[in-house]
Amino acid sequence: MNFFRLTFVSLVGSSFLFAGNSLLQNAQNAGLKPIPQSKLELLKLIDDPKNPLTDRKIELGKKLYFDPRISKSGLISCNTCHNLGLGGVDGIPAAIGNKWTANPHHLNSPTVYNAVFFKAQFWDGRSPDLPHQAQGPALASPEMAGDPKIIAKKINSIPEYVEEFKKAYGKNVKIDFKNITATIALFEKILVTPSRYDDYLNGDDTALSKKEKEGFKLFLNKGCASCHNGIALGGTMAPFEVAGKYKFRSVGDFLKINKNKMVKVPTLRNITETAPYFHNGQIWSLKEAVKEMGSVELGIKISDKDAQKIVTFLKALKGRKPIITYPQLPESTDKTPRPID
Amino acid sequence: MNFFRLTFVSLVGSSFLFAGNSLLQNAQNAGLKPIPQSKLELLKLIDDPKNPLTDRKIELGKKLYFDPRISKSGLISCNTCHNLGLGGVDGIPAAIGNKWTANPHHLNSPTVYNAVFFKAQFWDGRSPDLPHQAQGPALASPEMAGDPKIIAKKINSIPEYVEEFKKAYGKNVKIDFKNITATIALFEKILVTPSRYDDYLNGDDTALSKKEKEGFKLFLNKGCASCHNGIALGGTMAPFEVAGKYKFRSVGDFLKINKNKMVKVPTLRNITETAPYFHNGQIWSLKEAVKEMGSVELGIKISDKDAQKIVTFLKALKGRKPIITYPQLPESTDKTPRPID
Numbered sequence: 001m002n003f004f005r006l007t008f009v010s011l012v013g014s015s016f017l018f019a020g021n022s023l024l025q026n027a028q029n030a031g032l033k034p035i036p037q038s039k040l041e042l043l044k045l046i047d048d049p050k051n052p053l054t055d056r057k058i059e060l061g062k063k064l065y066f067d068p069r070i071s072k073s074g075l076i077s078c079n080t081c082h083n084l085g086l087g088g089v090d091g092i093p094a095a096i097g098n099k100w101t102a103n104p105h106h107l108n109s110p111t112v113y114n115a116v117f118f119k120a121q122f123w124d125g126r127s128p129d130l131p132h133q134a135q136g137p138a139l140a141s142p143e144m145a146g147d148p149k150i151i152a153k154k155i156n157s158i159p160e161y162v163e164e165f166k167k168a169y170g171k172n173v174k175i176d177f178k179n180i181t182a183t184i185a186l187f188e189k190i191l192v193t194p195s196r197y198d199d200y201l202n203g204d205d206t207a208l209s210k211k212e213k214e215g216f217k218l219f220l221n222k223g224c225a226s227c228h229n230g231i232a233l234g235g236t237m238a239p240f241e242v243a244g245k246y247k248f249r250s251v252g253d254f255l256k257i258n259k260n261k262m263v264k265v266p267t268l269r270n271i272t273e274t275a276p277y278f279h280n281g282q283i284w285s286l287k288e289a290v291k292e293m294g295s296v297e298l299g300i301k302i303s304d305k306d307a308q309k310i311v312t313f314l315k316a317l318k319g320r321k322p323i324i325t326y327p328q329l330p331e332s333t334d335k336t337p338r339p340i341d
Numbered sequence: 342m343n344f345f346r347l348t349f350v351s352l353v354g355s356s357f358l359f360a361g362n363s364l365l366q367n368a369q370n371a372g373l374k375p376i377p378q379s380k381l382e383l384l385k386l387i388d389d390p391k392n393p394l395t396d397r398k399i400e401l402g403k404k405l406y407f408d409p410r411i412s413k414s415g416l417i418s419c420n421t422c423h424n425l426g427l428g429g430v431d432g433i434p435a436a437i438g439n440k441w442t443a444n445p446h447h448l449n450s451p452t453v454y455n456a457v458f459f460k461a462q463f464w465d466g467r468s469p470d471l472p473h474q475a476q477g478p479a480l481a482s483p484e485m486a487g488d489p490k491i492i493a494k495k496i497n498s499i500p501e502y503v504e505e506f507k508k509a510y511g512k513n514v515k516i517d518f519k520n521i522t523a524t525i526a527l528f529e530k531i532l533v534t535p536s537r538y539d540d541y542l543n544g545d546d547t548a549l550s551k552k553e554k555e556g557f558k559l560f561l562n563k564g565c566a567s568c569h570n571g572i573a574l575g576g577t578m579a580p581f582e583v584a585g586k587y588k589f590r591s592v593g594d595f596l597k598i599n600k601n602k603m604v605k606v607p608t609l610r611n612i613t614e615t616a617p618y619f620h621n622g623q624i625w626s627l628k629e630a631v632k633e634m635g636s637v638e639l640g641i642k643i644s645d646k647d648a649q650k651i652v653t654f655l656k657a658l659k660g661r662k663p664i665i666t667y668p669q670l671p672e673s674t675d676k677t678p679r680p681i682d
Contacts (some may be wrong), residue, residue: 013414063426066426067426068427068431068432069423072431073437074431074433075421075431075433075437079418082669084667085404085407085408085589085667085669085670086409086670087672088500090409090415090416091409091410091673091680092414092415092416092682093681094417096414096682099441100441102682124518140624165352208628228626244533265552273672275673277426283674284675284679321669325664325665325666325667326425326426326667327426328426328662329426329427329475331428331613331614332432332616334625334626338625340434341435341437341443
């Protein structure tokens with residue numbers, strides 16, 4: 001019964017919905033897509049048949065996501081920089097990790113929410129998906145500074161973790177670094193946040209206010225969706241500077257290390273929660289960020305008034321977060337490798 | 342109805358329960374008390390009529406407890422060092438805080454679970470209660486390094502927080518540092534963890550196994566409860582060294598700064614989750630810790646076998662943790678003071 005209801009909604013959500021509504025039609029033409037209301041449609045998008053989502057894997061992945069023992073110091077978890085209570089970010093310009101080391105390229109921590117919809121991970125897009133991405137911060141010396149063998153040794157030294165891996169993957173599971181981080185990624189996959197914007201795209205005309213629709217129209221007309229499109233309103237690679245120079249380009253060395261000058265377009269979902277903005281986190285005001293992108297990427301001057309209208313629309317992208325019970329982590333044993341300061 | 346049931350249980354939990362059970366009688370004589378099963382009895386113990394517990398205050402306090410923006414850097418929350426998923430501690434020998442500064446006295450982070458039952462807070466007992474205690478780490482430069490005025494300014498700059506304070510305390514609430522930290526303390530008050538040990542003391546003879554009872558008996562006979570008593574099995578002040586010298590006394594300067602040589606007796610609740618042990622976190626093995634205390638405090642040699650039996654009992658002190666939904670923190674605004682690295 002539930003299934004049919006969901007499927008029906010999903011059909012309604014497809015193209016014929018747009019008949020007679022030019023804003024919706026424009027949004028569709030610009031490549032914007034909602035998070036599907038149908039659980040089935042959503043799973044079709046995010047599930048990997050080679051490692052399908054199950055409740056047990058998600059619960060285990062959640063524990064690992066929140067477990068600071070994965071880091072060398074025992075103090076930094078995935079949630080430290082990608083705080084699920086703060087829009088999936090840390091709220092500081094450049095990430096700070098092991099021994100209070102700032103990101104050497106002055107890169108800002110991107111949000112983990114809706115990252116499953118990105119076509120590439122990391123600011124330079126060097127990673128194709130979440131399971132691959134999750135390996136990076138766990139090992140990077142300015143982040144969690146972990147060692148793959150020690151991380152595996154830690155998890156294998158904790159009987160409750162071993163038991164949960166067996167229950168999730170079967171008795172013969174190999175609990176190695178790759179599997180541990182892949183399990184974290186499975187939890188990250190469910191961190192999707194449907195918003196009033198999605199409700200609108202999915203057919204609820206009342207979900208956005210008149211002012212929000214006005215802002216949305218402006219967002220489309222100004223060309224913002226030429227980069228911020230798809231489900232994530234971002235997550236693809238785009239040229240770093242098209243029409244002008246980014247005001248704070250000299251902060252950090254992203255342009256030097258990034259030879260092809262491409263940057264991952266950040267998602268606009270939950271954007272009001274993820275300041276400061278841009279790869280080096282140099283702009284705190286969302287309105288200023290909108291204006292900056294107008295001149296840098298689109299070669300247009302967006303007025304204060306128009307930027308404010310676009311911000312009014314962007315606020316509607318604040319999504320409903322999954323409700324997460326803070327996990328009780330299984331206790332260490334005498335065999336668990338100790339944290340190293 | 343529910344009220345009467347609880348009150349009845351509470352009456353049953355009083356002295357006449359012990360008739361005919363010498364272990365229970367010995368426990369009572371040693372000053373051991375269970376966490377009351379009755380919610381009313383529990384509230385009588387932990388509530389302060391001057392600032393009574395309400396759901397709104399607890400929920401607000403939870404948000405503040407998990408909010409790293411209270412710290413100078415925006416990276417460290419109460420939960421960083423008192424991780425509710427890790428027995429209420431950080432699992433490292435000496436606390437590490439702002440700019441990766443180690444605690445200057447090499448002091449270990451004590452658990453926040455059941456701290457409401459302590460007669461004194463901090464290792465040197467300098468604080469009488471949780472509202473007073475909560476002010477310390479928020480300001481201490483090697484911990485959260487906050488400034489009382491800036492903390493208040495941050496919270497007042499976030500309309501959702503202001504609204505929640507008004508709902509919790511009334512329209513004319515003054516949202517200052519004292520009130521913010523007092524609200525955190527209200528959340529901490531509910532972090533109590535009844536265990537099988539409590540079930541046993543509350544009259545369920547089957548709650549402890551034969552081996553656990555054997556360990557409990559040994560725990561009492563050896564004199565452990567001369568310091569580890571009350572509801573918390575700790576939380577009072579005791580002489581630091583009575584019968585011998587602590588093996589790792591030279592690590593840190595607690596003995597130098599602590600002129601009266603008194604130390605707060607750590608709670609034994611959830612002790613298997615809170616390694617490493619002692620004020621300076623130098624002993625990782627619980628069995629070794631038991632033996633060390635035997636020689637330092639009681640002047641007796643506890644054999645490997647007996648220590649293991651006592652550890653078997655101590656495991657039964659692992660409590661049922663409150664289920665905590667990870668909070669969505671209200672977003673910062675343009676007026677929110679920015680984090681300072």
